[in-house]
Amino acid sequence: MKLTIDQRWDLVDRIAKETVEVGTYKPGLRDAVADATVRPAIGIPFAIAVLYGFWTFFGEFAGLFTDGFFVRIFGTHWIPFLGEKLAGLPDWAFTILVGDRAVFAEGFGGDPCFAAGGILTTGLFMPFGIVLWAVLALFLMLAVLEDTGYLPRLASLVDSVLHKIGLHGFAIVPTLVSLGCNVPGVTACRPLETRKQRFMMIALLGVFVPCGAQIGMMEELVPELIGWVFLTLAIGYLGFGWVLNKVWPGESPEILMDMPPYQAPVWSNVLRKTWNRTRHFLFVAVPFVLLGCLIVMVLYATGAMDALASALQPFLMAVFGVPAEATPSLVVGFLRKDLAIGLLPIEAMTTYQVFKSVVLLTIYFPCLATFAMLLRELNWKEILYTLGFLVVTILVFGSILNLIGMAGGW
Amino acid sequence: MEKKLSEMKYEEEGIVKEIREGLKDKIAGMGIREGRGIKMMTKQPIKGPAVVAVDRANTSIGLGLADKIIVEVGK
Amino acid sequence: MNKVLLMGQANVGKSVFFNRLAGANVTVSNYPGTSVDFDKGRMLLEGKHVDLIDVPGTFSLQPKDRAEEVAVKMLEQEKDTVVICVIDASKVERGLYLALEIIERGYPVIVALNMWDTAKNAKVKTDVKKLEQILGVPVVPTVATTSEGFKELVSRMREAAPVAIEEITKSVGGDKSETHN
Numbered sequence A: 001m002k003l004t005i006d007q008r009w010d011l012v013d014r015i016a017k018e019t020v021e022v023g024t025y026k027p028g029l030r031d032a033v034a035d036a037t038v039r040p041a042i043g044i045p046f047a048i049a050v051l052y053g054f055w056t057f058f059g060e061f062a063g064l065f066t067d068g069f070f071v072r073i074f075g076t077h078w079i080p081f082l083g084e085k086l087a088g089l090p091d092w093a094f095t096i097l098v099g100d101r102a103v104f105a106e107g108f109g110g111d112p113c114f115a116a117g118g119i120l121t122t123g124l125f126m127p128f129g130i131v132l133w134a135v136l137a138l139f140l141m142l143a144v145l146e147d148t149g150y151l152p153r154l155a156s157l158v159d160s161v162l163h164k165i166g167l168h169g170f171a172i173v174p175t176l177v178s179l180g181c182n183v184p185g186v187t188a189c190r191p192l193e194t195r196k197q198r199f200m201m202i203a204l205l206g207v208f209v210p211c212g213a214q215i216g217m218m219e220e221l222v223p224e225l226i227g228w229v230f231l232t233l234a235i236g237y238l239g240f241g242w243v244l245n246k247v248w249p250g251e252s253p254e255i256l257m258d259m260p261p262y263q264a265p266v267w268s269n270v271l272r273k274t275w276n277r278t279r280h281f282l283f284v285a286v287p288f289v290l291l292g293c294l295i296v297m298v299l300y301a302t303g304a305m306d307a308l309a310s311a312l313q314p315f316l317m318a319v320f321g322v323p324a325e326a327t328p329s330l331v332v333g334f335l336r337k338d339l340a341i342g343l344l345p346i347e348a349m350t351t352y353q354v355f356k357s358v359v360l361l362t363i364y365f366p367c368l369a370t371f372a373m374l375l376r377e378l379n380w381k382e383i384l385y386t387l388g389f390l391v392v393t394i395l396v397f398g399s400i401l402n403l404i405g406m407a408g409g410w
Numbered sequence B: 001m002e003k004k005l006s007e008m009k010y011e012e013e014g015i016v017k018e019i020r021e022g023l024k025d026k027i028a029g030m031g032i033r034e035g036r037g038i039k040m041m042t043k044q045p046i047k048g049p050a051v052v053a054v055d056r057a058n059t060s061i062g063l064g065l066a067d068k069i070i071v072e073v074g075k
Numbered sequence C: 001m002n003k004v005l006l007m008g009q010a011n012v013g014k015s016v017f018f019n020r021l022a023g024a025n026v027t028v029s030n031y032p033g034t035s036v037d038f039d040k041g042r043m044l045l046e047g048k049h050v051d052l053i054d055v056p057g058t059f060s061l062q063p064k065d066r067a068e069e070v071a072v073k074m075l076e077q078e079k080d081t082v083v084i085c086v087i088d089a090s091k092v093e094r095g096l097y098l099a100l101e102i103i104e105r106g107y108p109v110i111v112a113l114n115m116w117d118t119a120k121n122a123k124v125k126t127d128v129k130k131l132e133q134i135l136g137v138p139v140v141p142t143v144a145t146t147s148e149g150f151k152e153l154v155s156r157m158r159e160a161a162p163v164a165i166e167e168i169t170k171s172v173g174g175d176k177s178e179t180h181n
């Protein structure tokens, strides 16, 4: 026999009356904190402090490993060493594995880690010298946040804003997860209630949320621009979310979410999660980064890159407002956006052009692994719309940023 | 006195009187039910969600949903 | 019986159970909605290997989102199964609500009163023996993070049997809901 809701609760209450005894409990510090952090007056400054701490830790941690250690290892030891040891290779092999001989002879004219370009030099430096430390830092902080129980409180706080664009406060969870890696971010959208909310969230993630690998590259290459890049992306996320909510059919029900109590993080669990995700990153990302380097170097070695660059130049100028030297970036952008940022010809561009290209590369086609997730979670119609949405976003953003650039004379 | 859950003030307590059909299904499993005590823990600004406590469990609930719950309060 | 389902509301510790019982490595986090798909593993039960499934958390059997749909579908398609219903011991009432729903559908259930440590700190005491008497199914207090109570849980799995909901109603003094409204 099945009971109605009222009958079942009636039965539960009678069972509980005979078996459960609730003593008087003096609320402690933890409860005070739990209450305070969802109250706007304290909760909002607290959230800002948490996110700021997050960011500072990220910068320090990633910087320590990258600048303090790997730039030196690669720049002064590994790359010159390879250049010497493999000097006997035929030109094409040297170009692909180590880099352009001409660049080597000239002494790189900049940072050898980026300028070399070969699979064993730049191809290894980017994932192991930069990106690994950035994603490690992000995964570690995310794991701590997840274990403390702060995320549901943050979700409740930001729901006021997110619900205005048809999303659920819970959307902050997939957003934060995506800052580590978009792949689990897409799956984390499942607890959103309706198809519409899931579609909107996945589309916004795929388009506007940069992953840890990209953030790591930005932090290394253009640290002074990151604030502006994030601000621009956030405006896009909220603005396009607002539009999508208006045009996409379906409902956006309100938040209804359980709030577990705070807990001290279980360190073994935090470390295990960080390791699992980092390992996954190494397996998924590194092969693609190496493949990307291979493609770029092959295109250079065969002269195809120059042909492609002159063919794409008018388009690049018109849409992205960047010079032809940015072609390699856009070619590998399909594979890995972190590599694409790494290949941006920073010396050949103005600061504003760099800013613009970083923003547009973030919006650019989702990486292959993320795209595979879209195929799993969305239906065909939604995927086509997501891609359409992507193209529209790039055109709109590209034009607006170009106009601003022209107006400002940058 | 009866009022909507959404009208309860911060730290006010009451007994759930009535939950509109439709919502009942949705929140039954979270412990919010007729005849049970409920306490308003927080309300977010600009019509954001409220946080309510029932039986030692906290739930964040949108104001529109909270409109559909009638609560009997002390005075 | 060749399958065991781990069911319960969100964030009660099902995935910790799963990792410990099946030697698995699925994500555990302190927010509702961590597991959004089911995970399958194997556990040793009385010398035999059986399937153990970590089901996404669901507050009731009326699903409100995609993750909860997965949970309910999982339960409906597995007929020959024992359900370990994990309840947060500091929120017994709403946990029992889901447990009753599962019992009503005729599944053999064993209840794990998890987070026994948290419940103790919060001064919530449950009379396990009495609850077991009323429900007619085994009830075992556990602390999943330290494996406390797991031995008893596993050894008592075979006591899990379907119970008629009328029996439970009778053991708390018959159905009063019809007379008092």
Ligand SMILES: Nc1nc2c(ncn2[C@@H]2O[C@H](COP(=O)(O)OP(=O)(O)OP(=O)(O)O)[C@@H](O)[C@H]2O)c(=O)[nH]1
Residues within 6 Å of the ligand: A147, A263, A266, C008, C009, C010, C011, C012, C013, C014, C015, C016, C017, C027, C028, C029, C030, C031, C032, C033, C034, C035, C036, C056, C057, C058, C114, C115, C116, C117, C118, C142, C143, C144, C145, C146
């Ligand atoms: N104190 C205490 N914490 C526990 C216990 N069991 C689990 N936890 C913690 O409770 C939180 C939730 O655990 P999970 O295993 O992810 O919960 P779940 O039931 O799988 O949750 P969903 O996948 O979201 O449905 C984690 O932070 C665990 O460390 C316990 O017995 N005592």
Ligand SMILES: [Mg+2]
Residues within 6 Å of the ligand: C014, C015, C027, C028, C034, C035, C056, C057
């Ligand atoms: Mg889980």
